Amino acid sequence: MRPVGRGDIGKQVVDIQTRLAALGYFLGREGADGFFGPHTEHAIRAFQQQRLLFSDGVVEDNTWTELVEAGYKPGERLLYLRVPYMRGDDVLYLQRRLDELGFDCGPVDGIFSPGLEVAVTEFQRNTGLNVDGIVGETTFDLLRRLRKDSTHEYMVSIPDRMNGYVGRCEIKGLRVSVDAGHGGVENGALGVGGLKEKDVNLGLALELTRLLETQGALVYLTRDADVSLPLYQRTEAANAWAPDVHVCIHHNWSAGSKAEGAATYFFANSTYTSAGGRRLAGYIVNALSRELGRVDLRKHGRNYACLREVKPLAVMVEPGFISHPEEGLTLADPETMARESQAILHGIEAYLARL
Numbered sequence: 001m002r003p004v005g006r007g008d009i010g011k012q013v014v015d016i017q018t019r020l021a022a023l024g025y026f027l028g029r030e031g032a033d034g035f036f037g038p039h040t041e042h043a044i045r046a047f048q049q050q051r052l053l054f055s056d057g058v059v060e061d062n063t064w065t066e067l068v069e070a071g072y073k074p075g076e077r078l079l080y081l082r083v084p085y086m087r088g089d090d091v092l093y094l095q096r097r098l099d100e101l102g103f104d105c106g107p108v109d110g111i112f113s114p115g116l117e118v119a120v121t122e123f124q125r126n127t128g129l130n131v132d133g134i135v136g137e138t139t140f141d142l143l144r145r146l147r148k149d150s151t152h153e154y155m156v157s158i159p160d161r162m163n164g165y166v167g168r169c170e171i172k173g174l175r176v177s178v179d180a181g182h183g184g185v186e187n188g189a190l191g192v193g194g195l196k197e198k199d200v201n202l203g204l205a206l207e208l209t210r211l212l213e214t215q216g217a218l219v220y221l222t223r224d225a226d227v228s229l230p231l232y233q234r235t236e237a238a239n240a241w242a243p244d245v246h247v248c249i250h251h252n253w254s255a256g257s258k259a260e261g262a263a264t265y266f267f268a269n270s271t272y273t274s275a276g277g278r279r280l281a282g283y284i285v286n287a288l289s290r291e292l293g294r295v296d297l298r299k300h301g302r303n304y305a306c307l308r309e310v311k312p313l314a315v316m317v318e319p320g321f322i323s324h325p326e327e328g329l330t331l332a333d334p335e336t337m338a339r340e341s342q343a344i345l346h347g348i349e350a351y352l353a354r355l
């Protein structure tokens, strides 16, 4: 657009003034009269300052875009993933709320990108909403309600369980419980080429155990064979053994064949986030992405029983999608499992190094 500033007249100025007035800026008694006078300029400067823009009182592309985005109130329009990405203060509000609730949607930047869609569907799944990735009034209502319920507890720094304290600062002597998800009659997800999640989980858990033991760690496996084991029995057994770190192994699945990448999870609910778990989950997913070239699907706070029930530092690792045509097939490969185990080990080492 052609920059609009002091002395300009016309419909575009009316549009700018109307938006400023809607945002509560004072335009003088003349109001939206289509003349870019001192009041309008003053209002634009104030707006630019508030939005951390270059404050020159002139409306160019950046300021105009911000003016448009500032006008979007949460719930006034449907938000979803499209190209070009939707932008606005409603998106910003959505990101901030999801972030506070422990759903990792990347930078809180007001842009509805693919990462945000993942976070939205996760939120919808967790709260029993229709899982369509579309954010309308229902989703916003729930986001607002969840805020009211926990105004006082949110974002308050509560000490982590055991302050994220681990009794050791090296792998040697570290007690690690490794839980391979599913087993026995419980297959878990079914992947490409007849892959069963329970088998891939166990394969990786055994490889990780072998590697950790060669490094001098003490490892407890919740299951070392293809057997069924109730969830709470696993966590109870792990607690009884008193590990320093609990690693739960699963693999991701999606109905769409395109989903791929590594993700990790740490304990969080509406009022609490395990800071230590969050850090460890971050180091592990970074290592998986860096060392194996996996798409980085980041770390996510979850209220999963396998994370909530275990007393020490707990993370859940999903190194990849068994539903992905290429990634899925490599996951059962012993060499891949060895590299994934290395990455998980490096993630734990990074955590210990920064205690």
Ligand SMILES: [Zn+2]
Pocket: 181, 182, 188, 189, 197, 250, 251
């Ligand atoms: Zn699973």
